[in-house]
Amino acid sequence: MYGAPLSGQAKKMMLLGSGELGKEVVIEAQRLGVETIAVDRYASAPAMQVAHRSYVIPMLDGEELRRIIEQERPDLIVPEIEAIATQTLVELEREGYRVVPTANAARLTMDREGIRRLASETLGLPTAKFAFADSLEELKTAVAEIGTPCVIKPIMSSSGKGQSVCRTPDDVETSWNYAMEGGRAKKTRVIVEEFIRFDSEITLLTVRSVSGTTYCAPIGHIQKDGDYIESWQPHEMSEEQIREAERIAGAITDALGGTGIYGVELFLAPDKVYFSEVSPRPHDTGMVTMATQDLSEFALHVRAILGFPIPTIRLLTPGASYTLKADRESESFRIGGLEEALSVPNSQVRVFGKPETKIGRRMAVALSSSDDVGQARRQAKEAASCLRIEYGDQ
Numbered sequence: 001m002y003g004a005p006l007s008g009q010a011k012k013m014m015l016l017g018s019g020e021l022g023k024e025v026v027i028e029a030q031r032l033g034v035e036t037i038a039v040d041r042y043a044s045a046p047a048m049q050v051a052h053r054s055y056v057i058p059m060l061d062g063e064e065l066r067r068i069i070e071q072e073r074p075d076l077i078v079p080e081i082e083a084i085a086t087q088t089l090v091e092l093e094r095e096g097y098r099v100v101p102t103a104n105a106a107r108l109t110m111d112r113e114g115i116r117r118l119a120s121e122t123l124g125l126p127t128a129k130f131a132f133a134d135s136l137e138e139l140k141t142a143v144a145e146i147g148t149p150c151v152i153k154p155i156m157s158s159s160g161k162g163q164s165v166c167r168t169p170d171d172v173e174t175s176w177n178y179a180m181e182g183g184r185a186k187k188t189r190v191i192v193e194e195f196i197r198f199d200s201e202i203t204l205l206t207v208r209s210v211s212g213t214t215y216c217a218p219i220g221h222i223q224k225d226g227d228y229i230e231s232w233q234p235h236e237m238s239e240e241q242i243r244e245a246e247r248i249a250g251a252i253t254d255a256l257g258g259t260g261i262y263g264v265e266l267f268l269a270p271d272k273v274y275f276s277e278v279s280p281r282p283h284d285t286g287m288v289t290m291a292t293q294d295l296s297e298f299a300l301h302v303r304a305i306l307g308f309p310i311p312t313i314r315l316l317t318p319g320a321s322y323t324l325k326a327d328r329e330s331e332s333f334r335i336g337g338l339e340e341a342l343s344v345p346n347s348q349v350r351v352f353g354k355p356e357t358k359i360g361r362r363m364a365v366a367l368s369s370s371d372d373v374g375q376a377r378r379q380a381k382e383a384a385s386c387l388r389i390e391y392g393d394q
C-alpha cells in the first residue's frame with residue numbers, strides 16, 4: 001500500500017544512472033503510481049526527462065551519493081549503470097536502505113574481476129580463460145599465458161569502451177593504451193580473456209521475484225566493437241543448450257540474490273555454453289522485449305523489485321531491435337527519418353533524448369515484430385536505417 005506520488009506517502013524509487021534503460025524503468029514505475037527520482041553524471045539524461053525530479057552528481061563519489069540518498073530517503077535504490085560508488089551502497093544497505101537487487105550484486109558486477117571470480121572460481125561455471133594485469137609489463141605476461149587472439153578490457157567499462165581484440169603479441173601495447181583511454185574509472189587494471197569462437201551469443205533475461213525464478217525466451221544479438229547493434233527474440237537453441245543456459249543463469253542469479261531482472265550474457269559454442277557476464281538490471285539487448293513480451297524487461301524489473309508477483313511471462317510474438325548510433329560528437333543535432341522508419345510494417349522507434357552525441361553513442365532504437373524472427377530482423381534493420389542524425393553545422 002502506498003500513497004500518490006509527491007504526497008509524502010508515496011513509494012519512492014531512486015535510479016542511479018538515467019540512460020535509455022532507466023527511462024523505461026521510470027515509465028513503468030510511474031504506471032504503478034511510484035514516485036521517481038533520476039540521478040546521473042550529466043543533466044537532461046533520458047530518465048531525468050520523465051522522472052518526478054533529478055540530481056546531477058559524480059556517481060563514483062560516495063559522499064555525494066550518500067548526501068542525496070539521505071536527503072531523499074528512497075524506498076528503493078535502483079542502480080542503472082555499473083560505475084557507482086558501490087561501497088557506499090553496501091554501507092547504506094547495512095543501515096537499512098533497499099538496494100536493487102542487492103548492494104553486493106551491484107558491487108560484484110561493477111568490475112569484471114568480482115563477477116568473473118564469483119562465476120568461475122566460486123561457482124565453477126564455464127568461462128573463457130582469463131587473467132588480470134595492472135601494467136603493460138604484466139599485460140604482456142598475461143597475454144603470453146592466455147595466448148592470442150585474446151580480448152582485453154578495462155575491468156571497469158561497459159558497452160565495449162576500451163575493449164579490443166589482441167591478435168598477436170605485437171598488439172599488446174595498442175590494446176593497453178586503448179583500455180587506458182576507454183575505462184570508466186581511474187583504474188588501470190585490465191582483464192585478458194581467451195577469445196571464444198562462438199556460433200552465437202545470447203542474453204538470458206532471468207527474473208527473480210516473489211513468484212520464484214523465471215527465464216524469458218533467449219535473446220540473440222550481434223555486437224560490434226563490444227557494443228550491441230542488433231538483437232532478436234527468440235533465438236533458436238537446442239533443448240540441451242537451453243537447459244545449460246538456464247542452469248548457468250540460475251546459479252549466478254541465485255548467488256547474487258535479491259529481486260529484479262538480470263541479463264545473463266552467454267556464448268553458444270558447438271559443444272559448450274560459456275558464461276560471459278551478467279547485468280543485475282535490464283539489459284540493452286533486452287529492449288526488444290518492448291515489442292515481443294506482454295511484460296517488457298522494464299515492467300518485469302519494476303514488478304519484481306516492488307515485491308509483486310509475476311505468475312507468467314508471455315512471448316507474444318517474435319521480434320527484433322536495431323540501434324541508431326552517432327558518428328560524431330555534437331551538442332547541436334536533430335534526429336530525422338522517423339516518418340520513413342515508422343512506415344516499415346510492425347515497427348516502432350524509441351528516441352532516447354540524449355542531449356549530446358558522441359562517436360558510437362546509442363541515440364535511438366528501432367523495434368519490429370513479425371511471425372518470423374528473420375523478417376522481424378530485416379524490418380528493424382530497415383527502420384533503423386531510415387533514421388539519420390543531422391548535425392547542426394551541416
Ligand SMILES: Nc1ncnc2c1ncn2[C@@H]1O[C@H](COP(=O)(O)OP(=O)(O)OP(=O)(O)O)[C@@H](O)[C@H]1O
Pocket residue numbers: 128151153157158159160161163193194195196197201223225226227228265276277284
Ligand atoms: N572472451 C571473448 N571472446 C569472444 N568475444 C568476446 C569475448 N568477450 C567479449 N566478447 C565480445 O564483445 C562483446 C562485449 O563484451 P562484454 O559484454 O564483456 O563488454 P561490455 O563492455 O560489458 O558490454 P555491455 O556493457 O554492452 O554488456 C561480447 O558481447 C562479445 O561479442
Ligand SMILES: NCC(=O)N[C@@H]1O[C@H](COP(=O)([O-])[O-])[C@@H](O)[C@H]1O
Pocket residue numbers: 017018019020021022080081158159284354361362
Ligand atoms: N551496455 C550498458 C547499457 O547499454 N547501458 C545503458 O546505456 C546508458 C549509458 O549510455 P551513454 O554511455 O550513451 O550515456 C546507461 O545509462 C544505460 O541506460
Ligand SMILES: [Mg+2]
Pocket residue numbers: 265277
Ligand atoms: Mg556485455
